[in-house]
Amino acid sequence: MKKTFENLSALLTDDLNAVNALITQRMASKHAPRIPEVTAHLVEAGGKRLRPLLTLASAKMCGYGGPYHVHLAATVEFIHTATLLHDDVVDESNMRRGRKTANLLWDNKSSILVGDYLFSRSFQLMVETGSLRVLDILANASATIAEGEVLQLTAAQDTNTTEEIYFQVIRGKTAALFAAATEVGGVIASAPENVVSALNTYGDALGISFQIVDDLLDYGGADQTLGKNIGDDFRERKLTLPVIKAIEKANKAERAFWDRTIANGDQHDGDLEHAMELLQNHGALEETRDAAIFWGNRAKTSLDVLPQSQIRDLMRDLADFVVNRAV
C-alpha cells in the first residue's frame, strides 16, 4: 500500500500541495480560534489523504486541466474529517491514528460544533466549482453517510444483523464517500457517461473492499496474525462481516455465546479466544477475505473502459494493495 501511495502521491505532488494549502486556508476562522486548533489536530495527524488522492487521480486520469479538482479534493477531506469528529463523540473514542482524540483533548461540544463547521466549509468549497451535478452527487453521498451512521447505531449489538444490513452500513460508513470522491473527479473533467459511471463503481467497490479488510484485520486477518488492537470490534460489540458469517453457521450453543458477548455485552477472560476459534472453525475469516478480493477485483475491472495510462495502472494497483493488507 505504502509504495502505491508514494507513486500516486509523487505523480500528483503539485495538486496535493494545493489541496493542503486550501485546507489550511479554509479551516481558519477569524472569530473562533478553537476551529483551526481542533481541525489541525486531526488534519495534520498523518492521515493518508486517501480520499482527496482519489479525486485528484480521477480528474487527472480523465485529462482535467482546470483548478476545481483541488476544491473537490479538499471538500472530500473536510467531509471525512467532520465525520471522524462526530464518530469519535458517538463512539466515545479516546485514540485515533495513535493520538488522543479531539473529544478527549478539548470536549464533545467542540468536536460536534467544529464538525458542523467543516461540513459547512465543505459545502462552500463545492459550491465554488459551479457544478450542480457535483453538488447533487455530494449531497446524496452526505445523506447516505449520515443514514449509514444512524443505521449502524441502531444495528449495533444486534446479533440478527444480516450481511445485507452490513453492506448498507459500510456503504454509508466508507464506500459512499469513496464513490463520490472518484465520481466527482470524472464529472469535473467532463468525462463521458460510461467513464463517470465506471469511476463511481471503482470508488464504491474500493471502499467496500477497504472496509471489509479493516473489519477482517480487527480479527488478525485471514491468517489470524495476533497483533495489537486485535479484538477491538469484539470488545465494542460491533457486528462486522466475520462475526455475521460465523453467526449464520452457529449451532445453538454458539449462538448463545454470541448473544451473551455481543448482544448482552457480558464478556469474560477467554471469550475473545473462543470467538476467534469459532471464526476459524466456520471459515468465516477466509470467506470475509474472499469478499474483499471480490470487491477489489470489481474495482480493478471497472477501469477497463479507460485507456491504459500510468495513473490508471496505479489506481488498479491501489485496489490490489487494499486487498493485500488482508492476505
Next chain:
Amino acid sequence: MKKTFENLSALLTDDLNAVNALITQRMASKHAPRIPEVTAHLVEAGGKRLRPLLTLASAKMCGYGGPYHVHLAATVEFIHTATLLHDDVVDESNMRRGRKTANLLWDNKSSILVGDYLFSRSFQLMVETGSLRVLDILANASATIAEGEVLQLTAAQDTNTTEEIYFQVIRGKTAALFAAATEVGGVIASAPENVVSALNTYGDALGISFQIVDDLLDYGGADQTLGKNIGDDFRERKLTLPVIKAIEKANKAERAFWDRTIANGDQHDGDLEHAMELLQNHGALEETRDAAIFWGNRAKTSLDVLPQSQIRDLMRDLADFVVNRAV
C-alpha cells in the same frame, strides 16, 4: 405576535401545507427508523415555523409562481431542526418548547447523527432548486451559523465579552438563518438586486431583534415582569446583552460580583436578585430594549423598496410584534 402569525399563515396556508408534506416525506428513512422518530418529535412539537414562513412570504411578496419556495422553506426548517438537535447536546438541555429533548428521550448519539442527516437532507433539497446562487447563500449561512456556535462556546462565561462579540454570536445563532431564509425567497423569485438586498437586511435585522428580545425576556423584559424561567441565562452563565451592558458600567465590587457568579459559576441564594438590581440600576434592560427597537425598525424600513401589499404590511407587522414581546 400570535395574530400576525395567524394572518401570515392564513395567507400562505397552501404553501405551508406543502412544506409540511415535504418535511414529512424527506425526514423518512427506509433503513433507519430512528431518524423519523427523532425528527418528528422536534418538527411536530409545535414550533412556530417562523423561518419557513419567512421564505414563503418573501417569495410570494416578490410574485414567485414556481414550486421551489416550498423546497427552500423545508430546507430552512431542516437546518434549524438540525441546529436545535446539536445545540441541545452541547448545552446538555433537558427541555425544549415544554417537552423533553431528543438527547434525553433517546441519547446524544442519536441527536448528533440525526442532526447530520437533516443537514444532508436540507442540502439535497436546495440542490433540487437548481439555483447556484441559492446554494451559495445557504452555504455561507451554514458556515456563519457553525462559526457562531463555536464562538459562543469559547466566549461563554467570559466576562470580557464585548457587544461586538455578542452581535457576532447572535448573527450566527439566529440572524444568519433568518437573513438566508428571506434572501433566498427573493432570489428564487428572480427579484431585482435592491429587493434581494432589502430582504437580506430585513431577515438579518429581524433575527437580531428577535434574539435580543429573547435575551431580554430571560431577565423579565424591560419592566422586569417576574415569571417562570426568569434567570435561566444567569444560572447557565451566558453573557447576553443585558449583562454585557451592566458589566460595561460596573464598579469594582460589581465587577467582582459578575466574575464570581458568571466567570467562576459560584452562585448563591440572592445572587439572581442582586443581578437584577444591577441591571436595573444601570438601565441595562432599557438599553437592551432600545437596541431591539432599533433593529426592529431597521427590519421594517428595509421593506420600503417594495411596493405596498398585504403581505408586505404583515411582514412589517411581524417586526413590530417581535419587539412588542419585550415592551
